[in-house]
Amino acid sequence: MTLASVLIVAAGLIGIGLYGALSQQSFVMLMMGLELIMNGALLAVLGFWSFALGGMPEGQLLAIVIMAVMAVEMAAGFALVVAVYRNRQADVIESLTTLKQ
Amino acid sequence: MTDALFTGLSALALYAGWRVFRVDSMVRASFWLMISFIAVGGIGLLLSAPYIGVATVFMMAVEMTVMVLFMVMFMMNPAGLNPMMMVHQHRFSIGVGVVAFAGMTAATLLTDLPSNPVAAGKAIVHDLGIELLGDSMLIFETAGVTLLATMVAAVILSARTGRFGDAVEGSVPPGLEPGGTPAGRVPEKSGGHHHGHGGHDHGSHGDGRSDHAHHHEGDGHDSGGHDHAGDKEKHA
Amino acid sequence: MSLAAFPFLAFFLALGAALVVVLDAVARAALAGAPAGPYLAGTFRHAAMRLSGQLVTTEAPDRANWRLAPAWYGALAAAGLAVVPFGEGMALIQLPTSIVLWGAVEALVVVVVFLHGWSPNAPFPLIGAYRYVATGLPVMLPSMFVLIGAALPARSLDVLAIVESQREMWNVVRQPLGLPLFLIVGLSLTLRGPMDYADSADLAGGSSAEDSGPARAMWQAARLAMLVAFSAMAATVFLGGYLGPLLPGPLWLALKTALVLELMVAATHLLPRMPVSRMVTFLWVVLLPVSFLHLLAAGLVAL
Amino acid sequence: MAVGGTPVFVAAGGGVLGAVEALRLEPALTLVATPRAAQVLVVAGEQRPSDRIALARIHAQLFEPRATVWWRADRPSGFDFGTGAPESVSDAAAFISAQATQSEGEAILLDDGPPNPWEGVGPYGQGGNGMMGGTPYGRPMAMTTDDLRDGLALDAYSATFGPYLTQWPPGLIMETTLQGDVIQSVRIVEAPLAQDLLAATPHLELARLLRLLELPALADRLVRAALADPARAAAGLARAVRWTGLLAAIPSALARDESGGDVRSRTAGRLDALSAGRPADPAAPGDLAAMLIGLEWHEAALVLASFSIDELRGAIASPAVRMAKGAA
Numbered sequence: 001m002t003l004a005s006v007l008i009v010a011a012g013l014i015g016i017g018l019y020g021a022l023s024q025q026s027f028v029m030l031m032m033g034l035e036l037i038m039n040g041a042l043l044a045v046l047g048f049w050s051f052a053l054g055g056m057p058e059g060q061l062l063a064i065v066i067m068a069v070m071a072v073e074m075a076a077g078f079a080l081v082v083a084v085y086r087n088r089q090a091d092v093i094e095s096l097t098t099l100k101q
Numbered sequence: 102m103t104d105a106l107f108t109g110l111s112a113l114a115l116y117a118g119w120r121v122f123r124v125d126s127m128v129r130a131s132f133w134l135m136i137s138f139i140a141v142g143g144i145g146l147l148l149s150a151p152y153i154g155v156a157t158v159f160m161m162a163v164e165m166t167v168m169v170l171f172m173v174m175f176m177m178n179p180a181g182l183n184p185m186m187m188v189h190q191h192r193f194s195i196g197v198g199v200v201a202f203a204g205m206t207a208a209t210l211l212t213d214l215p216s217n218p219v220a221a222g223k224a225i226v227h228d229l230g231i232e233l234l235g236d237s238m239l240i241f242e243t244a245g246v247t248l249l250a251t252m253v254a255a256v257i258l259s260a261r262t263g264r265f266g267d268a269v270e271g272s273v274p275p276g277l278e279p280g281g282t283p284a285g286r287v288p289e290k291s292g293g294h295h296h297g298h299g300g301h302d303h304g305s306h307g308d309g310r311s312d313h314a315h316h317h318e319g320d321g322h323d324s325g326g327h328d329h330a331g332d333k334e335k336h337a
Numbered sequence: 338m339s340l341a342a343f344p345f346l347a348f349f350l351a352l353g354a355a356l357v358v359v360l361d362a363v364a365r366a367a368l369a370g371a372p373a374g375p376y377l378a379g380t381f382r383h384a385a386m387r388l389s390g391q392l393v394t395t396e397a398p399d400r401a402n403w404r405l406a407p408a409w410y411g412a413l414a415a416a417g418l419a420v421v422p423f424g425e426g427m428a429l430i431q432l433p434t435s436i437v438l439w440g441a442v443e444a445l446v447v448v449v450v451f452l453h454g455w456s457p458n459a460p461f462p463l464i465g466a467y468r469y470v471a472t473g474l475p476v477m478l479p480s481m482f483v484l485i486g487a488a489l490p491a492r493s494l495d496v497l498a499i500v501e502s503q504r505e506m507w508n509v510v511r512q513p514l515g516l517p518l519f520l521i522v523g524l525s526l527t528l529r530g531p532m533d534y535a536d537s538a539d540l541a542g543g544s545s546a547e548d549s550g551p552a553r554a555m556w557q558a559a560r561l562a563m564l565v566a567f568s569a570m571a572a573t574v575f576l577g578g579y580l581g582p583l584l585p586g587p588l589w590l591a592l593k594t595a596l597v598l599e600l601m602v603a604a605t606h607l608l609p610r611m612p613v614s615r616m617v618t619f620l621w622v623v624l625l626p627v628s629f630l631h632l633l634a635a636g637l638v639a640l
Numbered sequence: 641m642a643v644g645g646t647p648v649f650v651a652a653g654g655g656v657l658g659a660v661e662a663l664r665l666e667p668a669l670t671l672v673a674t675p676r677a678a679q680v681l682v683v684a685g686e687q688r689p690s691d692r693i694a695l696a697r698i699h700a701q702l703f704e705p706r707a708t709v710w711w712r713a714d715r716p717s718g719f720d721f722g723t724g725a726p727e728s729v730s731d732a733a734a735f736i737s738a739q740a741t742q743s744e745g746e747a748i749l750l751d752d753g754p755p756n757p758w759e760g761v762g763p764y765g766q767g768g769n770g771m772m773g774g775t776p777y778g779r780p781m782a783m784t785t786d787d788l789r790d791g792l793a794l795d796a797y798s799a800t801f802g803p804y805l806t807q808w809p810p811g812l813i814m815e816t817t818l819q820g821d822v823i824q825s826v827r828i829v830e831a832p833l834a835q836d837l838l839a840a841t842p843h844l845e846l847a848r849l850l851r852l853l854e855l856p857a858l859a860d861r862l863v864r865a866a867l868a869d870p871a872r873a874a875a876g877l878a879r880a881v882r883w884t885g886l887l888a889a890i891p892s893a894l895a896r897d898e899s900g901g902d903v904r905s906r907t908a909g910r911l912d913a914l915s916a917g918r919p920a921d922p923a924a925p926g927d928l929a930a931m932l933i934g935l936e937w938h939e940a941a942l943v944l945a946s947f948s949i950d951e952l953r954g955a956i957a958s959p960a961v962r963m964a965k966g967a968a
Contacts, residue, residue: 001107001147003216007209009111009144013137015202016118023194028127028171032134036118042157043114043141050148055219057232061240063153064233067160068244072251074164078171079255126399128455135448146432152494155437162444163477166451166470173455173467226433226494368857370864371665393676393703460799464821464937530854539807539852539941541673549676549703609853609889612938613821 006047013040027084031077038070107147114140127172135165149219152226342429346418349591353565354558356595360602368606393549399456406453407555413449414562417442421569422497424579424586434494436484439570443480446526446563447473450535453556454544465543468613469535473525475620476532479628480522483515486635487574500578509575511638514631516575521624523571523601527564530605534613568597645669646737649678651698652810656685656712657949658838659729661847661863666733673806675701679740682725684711686833688811691803692716696749698804707743709736721746796824803830807852807941809949810835814932821937826929831956835949841870842913842920846881849907849945852938853886862914873917882911895931895943898924903946923947925955 013036020033042063049059117137121130138161145154219225233241359377366373394400419429420438432438447470454466488494490511491502499508509516524532536543545556572578572593579586611619645668652660663682664671672678675698683695695716699708708722711732715722723739725732802813811833817824838844843866847859858881865874887904894903901909906923913920925931925947932940944952 001104003214004209005107005111006144006148007214008206009114011202011205011209012115013118013141014205015198016115016122018201019194019198020122022197023189023191024122025189026127028168029122029130032121032130032168035134036121036137039114039118039138039141042153043144046145046148046150046153049219050150051218052215054217055149055223055225055228057228058237060150060153060225060229061232061237063150064156065240065244067153067157068248071160071164072247074168075251075255076258078167079258081171082259129399129402132448132452151432151434152437155432155434155441159437159441159444162441162448163474166444166447166474169451169455170467170470365857365860369665369860371667371860393701460797460818464818467820533854537938538673538854538856539938541805541807542677546674547676553677606855606857607884609850609855609884609886611889612891612936612942614936614939615889615891 003047003051006051007044010040010044010047013037013043027077027081031074034073034077035070038066038073042066103147107144110140110143110147113137114144128169131165131168131172134168135161138165149223149225152229342427345423346415346429349569350414350418350562350565352591353568353594353598354561357561357564357598357602360599361605364602364606393547395457395459395547398458399452402452403456404552406449406456407552407559409449410446410453410556410559411562413442413445414559414566417563417566418569420496421566421573421590422500422578423590425501426497427579427586428497431497432495435496436488436494436499436574439496440477440481440484443522443526444477447477450528450544454535457547459547461540461542461546462544465535465537465540465546468537469528469544471613472532472534472616472620475617475625476522476525479518479620479624482628482632483518483522484574486512486515486632489635489639492639496573500573500580503577503580507575507577512575512631512635514627515635516571518624518628518631519571519575520597520600520604523564523567523597524604526567527560527601529560529564529601531608531610532616533610534616537610564598564601565594568601569594571597646680646740647672647678648680648682648736649673649675649698649702650682650684650806651695651804652806653683653685653687653691653713654811654833655836657810657835658841658844658866659712659836660684661839661844662729662867663733665860665863665867666730668733668737671806675699676703678702680707680709680736680743681722682709682711682736683713683715683719683722685713685810687713687716688803688830688833689716690830691811692718693750694803695719699746700748700750705743705745706748707739708746709739711736718749798825800829803833808832808944809952812944812952814929816932818937823932823935823937823940826932828929828956831953832949834953838866838870840919840948840950841866842910843870843874845920845945845948846907846910846914849910849942850881850886852941852945853889855884855886858884871917873915875915878911878915881914890942891939894939895925895935895946897947898926903942906946920948923951925951928952928955 017033017036017040020036021030024030024033045059045063045066049056053059114137117133117140120133124130124133139158142154142157145157362377363373417439420435422428428435430438450469450473451466454462454469487499487508491498493499521532524530528536536545540546545553548556569590572590576593579590581589648669649672650660663669675681681699681702687695699706709725710722711725712727725735796817796819798815798817800813800815802808803811809832811830813830815827815829843862847862850859862877865877887908890904890907892902892904896902901923910920931943935943
């Protein structure tokens, strides 16, 4: 287990997450892609913190911030999905083209 | 031992992450995502981050449970009875994923990474606590307040009644003068109002909306709606 | 600790589960005004019949999750018990954050019970699963407040340190609200009596309504194992765990665990279960503020 | 948790509920709530001819070797398996318990195929055009409808429940549409069957409610008292039941009847009747189906248990609608 191996795994998670976030039509699956990207970011931060920062407490703080961001992303995401769903009965991205205007 | 564990957990994290977009049921997808997070939490433990590692498991278990509830509520096909492949710009997405992975990997391998590992015996959790309620208290508190604000915002957004009336009626702000036209942009008549998913053809093969429910519709009377289904399995 | 601890933990779980069966039969017989003997003899015969019974399945279930749910539940019970120290420095899993690990176990129980109800693809189990999520998630919050409160006097998230902090005074004295609140959490974790929203009587057994034969026996056994693990944890966090004069530490822990088991069995048979919406209101409006006040008081005392 | 002897599922018909409660006290048997957990099916009491299919379905859900015992029941045509049990409760219990090991298995009555032909395009019967097409095995895909409480459109499902649901009055059949566990619509298909006198004592009526509130041991105690002497005042027992706090556990103003009483007040009335040794005051449910709409499953079950079976039968005044399926 080295920093490079941890970062490669993190890159793999981010790659899969990017694929998911870009390809999925359903809002919720899209959010899963975002969560997976966050997962990779979390792993990368932990790797850097553990191998390169000598256990600097700020590194752990960054990880906690990432976790908070994930929670915010999910709560806000779901709330928006519910709000949109109430108005338009839509849960796939293509139904939302009017939002662009 | 550590290397073997790391390899195993990494493989699990990546495999589970890939399965998220490959299974037919959204419930399974969210639990695969949870497994991916748990594996990362395990790697966190190996990386001597005992708090973050365990807290990831804890948080993600709760978060994914909520996610699953949303799945069952809204989404087509939570039970995975029909094949599910709802994608757009598929090739492009695969390309982006692969390029991102390759780029980051190359960057990792080509960079001279610094090395300054955590000293053994360091009081990691203690340090984190001191940091959270010491130098970085502002950041920590901001995160906390942000979470609170999100919670309030989420409830307001998803509740039926809004400031200007029921969400289902389309909220319209009051006019600038009494009885005048509403202030701000007038929302269009909801053009996207097609019931459910009926009108869509997503060009994907055979997506169908289904869940547990239709398996019991039209069931005859029996004790507790246990259906006859069991017999089929037994006598097949 | 070494691998030799595994058989010991298994023995502890089995002994605790047997005790619960006896206590349940006795409590039930006493309340029903009947002799306990036949109840008890029947229980073991019952279990033997179950194990030899046939597995019946539903139409289009998620077979893997359905079969695995009891195993996951049992594994979570084992993981929970593994952080409980049986003596000074004697816990199978030693982490500076072992109390958070227990919290993770609690959160994963909600996932496992949901899966158990969702996977048979039948209405009653699914309703049980929904209900359990609706009550199980709000119960997490008091649970976290209570556990953090218990960690405050120890100034550590390590269960070992929490036990050591009780040498002078047990947490049950220092934080009188903690144990009752934690018992409510335990009733929810083990799907018992007043918090049995997953396997309830009005749903003909809820999430286990479609279970048959060995699967049913496994699920019931896993529930018992979780009850034992929870009781050991409650005894550790609030009753001083292995601390006590004269007798060896593990024995003290066993005795205190038995005491918590008795409280749990009594609560199971004496308290009614509210409809779920009433319970959810109760959890958010009453229990959450109470547990927050409890945490505040615990913090002030710890200062 | 089930404790006791041979696991038995009782498919109770008419005129037998009190006797079934007596059977529950026999240590040789454990009455379970689902046929999946049962070793023996006991068909008790008068059976409606229209419930034949439901009964056959329950029978098919037993695990093998299936064993059926007929107790105080006449067999519907076609059910030529199983053995008859002796009339008396204790003899019947011993007989039923013995059947668990003696049965050589019974064939199921129903066709083992899907209930309808497969209609669809894709491999799973989905329509293949749009996302909601197709009726796999004759069952349409679930559709979203607005929730009663806040109008959020979610998947609803409809199913027919009864007549052998152990937590409901025997014989009651309802067609309900549920969202989550909230009842969105109800159609009462069959009224409950008339029961014996013992079932109408305040003891047994309270016992049914206590089981729904997860207090089975106290329920057993009430049944025991009723079997000893239903007319004797049991103030101590009523106090014991009150002390569990069950009145506080029942939501207030749940299901108001025509005289303004709710589930809580009706239960309190039963407790008073129990301590005074008299029958409970009558109540008139009014429109039962309307009363259940918007309630959760558990609340609905409490509402059903808060009326006596005769009151429920009276409320469902309109001639019972036969289900096409049941009459076939």
